[in-house]
Amino acid sequence: FVSDFVDFSIYVDAPEDLLQTWYINRFLKFREGAFTDPDSYFHNYAKLTKEEAINTAMTLWKEINWLN
Template structure:
């Protein structure tokens, strides 16, 4: 997290070039020794689970610097939890047939699971990791967003709330 804060601080301070690490969704990690050069962007879009965290989440460390300290406008894309779980399981099953089947994939061990077991595994991962993370770390930051966009079952925008 500190690297992301340092990266954004350099961008905000007007550095002519800032290096960003390259992330591999295949390896589920940062690619060693691979960087992307960012040159004074007019708009920088950040996507991530911790972007809206603030000092309210770290009362024990009042001097902690957060990504949200540098954000001018934030959008929280919301949906009902049951939809998020359904979409997670659907995506897991699609990846199982696609990206997971690559032997170099971090998740390759899921590719060979029978459909029923894959559904159970995805549900278990949701319940033990993703759903908990949603409740404990993500949902508490929702109201800090400048704009909350709620999606419906078909991923269409259902509502938009702009904070004054």
């Protein structure tokens, strides 16, 4: 894969609250799609209720993404 040889970053100039909302919505969409694959590392997120998924996404945002 080309991605094995390429590393890049993207800077998005947007209000922080908009980025957080985008991240949470993206997490919820993955929960209904890619996370449903039993072989996926993230499969455990598919079993969360919507409220649990939102809280998890918010925690991940605050502890990982917001810091970066």
